[in-house]
Amino acid sequence: MKRKVTNHLFILFLFFAFFLSSCTTNNWSQFRGPDFNMVVIGKNLPTEWGDSLNIRWTADMDGESWSSPIIYGDKVFYSSAVLVKKAPVKIQENEPEQKQGNGDAPPPPPEDNSYLEDIYRWQISCLDLKTGNELWKKISFEGNPRIKKHAGSTYACETPVTDGKRVYVYYGMVGVYCYDSGGGLIWEKDLGAYPTLNGWGTGSSPVLYNNVLYVLVDNEENSFLVALDAVTGEEKWRKSRDEKTTYSTPVIWENGHRTELVTLGSKARSYDPESGELLWELELGGRFAIPSPVFDDEAIYFGNAGGPDAVGPLFAVKAGADGNITPAEGETTSDGVIWLVPEAGVANPSPLLYNGLIYILSSRGGEISCFDALTGNLVYKEKIDGVGACWASPWVCDNKIYFYDERGNTRVLKAGREFELVSENSIDDKFWASIAVANGAYIFKGVEKIYCIGK
Template identity: 30%
Template sequence: MRARSPFSVYAVALAMFLPGAGRAGESWPQFRGLAAGHTEVKDLPLTWSETEHVKWKTPLPGVGWSSPVVANGQIWMTTALEDGVSLHALCCDLATGKLLIDVEVFKNAVVPPKHARNSYASPTPIIDGDRVYVNFGSMGTACLSAKDGHKLWENREYQVDHQNGPGGSPALFQDKLLIAFDGRDQQFEIALNKMTGQLAWKTERSGIAKLQAKPEDMRKSYPTPVIFQIDGQAQTLSTGAERLYSYDPNTGRELWSVDYPGFSNVPLPVTDGRMLFVCTGFMKPEIWGIRVGGAQGDATASHVIWRQHTAVPDQSTPVVIGSRLYMVSSSGIASCLNTATGETLWKERISSDIAASPLAAEGRIYFCDARGQTTVIAPADHFQVLAQNPLADGCMASPAVVGKALILRTKTSLYRIEN
């Protein structure tokens, strides 16, 4: 019997938690879509430029690195105006690119600090049926009507000192919206009732005592909770500073953990169903292969199978295709690893600046850089560039796919790219 593809594994698992999002291929309702950066869509464009295969291009107001999400003919993003004073949600028409909705969600009396590389609108929204969930870290979370952008509820109760601005995106599990708050002052995760915005559970990080021995700026992290089926139950995983956490998303109860050296974690854990692949954080990032299943308590000694420290990303999330893991460092070094052993099969420079996560399509991997170029390679045990495609500006946001179109958000514009 043919093995199920990584796409199928992700799509089946994630579709249970986003019932109103539509099927994979028809929508891209959350960060990295329904299948962790994979799509089975064929005939995506291989080559493009400002004058080739651009169906439409729409200039966007403000500054925001949140990735586009797509459902029901709409594309949603967030942005910040007035240097972070005014935080907005944007909605463009999928067919025409027309900006349909531009609504102020929050106004800041005091704007918190951020890193020059970050934006005040970096977390990616989630579309769930006729609702859109937007998050700006400690500056607030809100639920909007997808029809007109009307605010249905807001929650600005939970705040931490991000130091560098907001980073991680929320995740949706059944009736709960999961959000990680890992500041340099406090570290916890919460679940809000998605219908009301009221707190369902809050769990302080069990690693707080360990973090107290670290300088404050090494206690922070920017995780996006990810939900996997492990040992017959849903588990939400978060990469906090110095520790990977697994929680029961229904209750917030910690199930197990793995300790690693690192902080300011951004990349999401990914899995092939047998192993988890986790990037350990900033300064000296490593990627660890962690056995899936049977973990209890501190599973560091029992479940970590391999460690690799060469050209590991501290911003973009890897993709897994079969028995290979493909990743790219922020300095633009792409590499291919054997998922069973962590062995590097090849390592090549494709750019000098990458923050966006790669997209795995049929026989291709797309890497969008921050300088204006997308490099397309073949998923193989040898390095093979299929195309290099320039745009007028670079991408901090990760790509989306709907139908046979690529939806790319650059620093200044939104594109629909299609053959």
């Protein structure tokens, strides 16, 4: 049973990512990427919705994906992978292992390599925000997958990003594609294909900043962080990483001292976005690099997700840190670390930072924890009954905290130091993607449909 739970933790998202979060304001967030603090500033957004309440339109999903939708102006973009042809199961017998001691080691189970003969179509779609009508759809690639994925995951876990002029979509080990706002292909780039942990697939989304596209390619064979010229696709710099497979999306952190590109893994690392120079690093702990950091001008807050045998920690790192800032054994501070909560319970959804408080949502069980961002002290920890698995990141709007589980049930809490459950909303679909929001409307992307929710 433990093995099954562990596998499920990696069905990203993402971001997923999970995953993997999506945009939080009309345009600004898409310059940075899909996984930063989701504080919604929109006006006239609904507080209640359901299958027949405040639904402006729905559009059928074409293909499958755990990536989040994004919005720019009057356009909604989403990526997906469509199974064109499923190959018959093809079992490859593994070589028998040599004798160990007085007996034979049990042979490994046969491996199904039929995925190498599957045919998929990787595509990006653009919808009209007002009507849900499809404006254009572009096929980036059609052919065989280059890596294996978890049976519960998809080949389109990474969220696209846009600056309004160009749209960038990364499909893990398939490649990076850049389109103009009308769907014309500008450039494409193959970053290689490498095995992932247990063949579970990929999830980290690209980040766009100052006409540079940053892509984190962590895997079991050749991990690296690469910066691409967003206009031409030419490589500006590449940094090798002593990491295995990760799923967390990097963030650009503009703080009171400088601008940093922060990534998570077995270590948290900060890079100079211009040169790729390593600024600081620290040992993270936890189990899985899935959620992404949140930040303000003076500090950045992050941690890896926990698992059945580990609890996710939460760190606060001050702006201007330098070098190895890992606290000494048994310590919770260092020259760069303001505080550390070793058993904070960081999980798959990214944390939420709002008005000096950090909210942590559990992957399962309906637990929500609130910490003081200045001290790391626990403000409250509560459990909400009946909450399903949570993959999408929470968001805040009009002093209320929102989060939804995979069954489409949204819980609404009052923001602040006292826990108060305000209301619940529900849509009948399956949801792992985080929301997008603009022009008085939310965009939810389910397995069956895309929903525009507005008054």
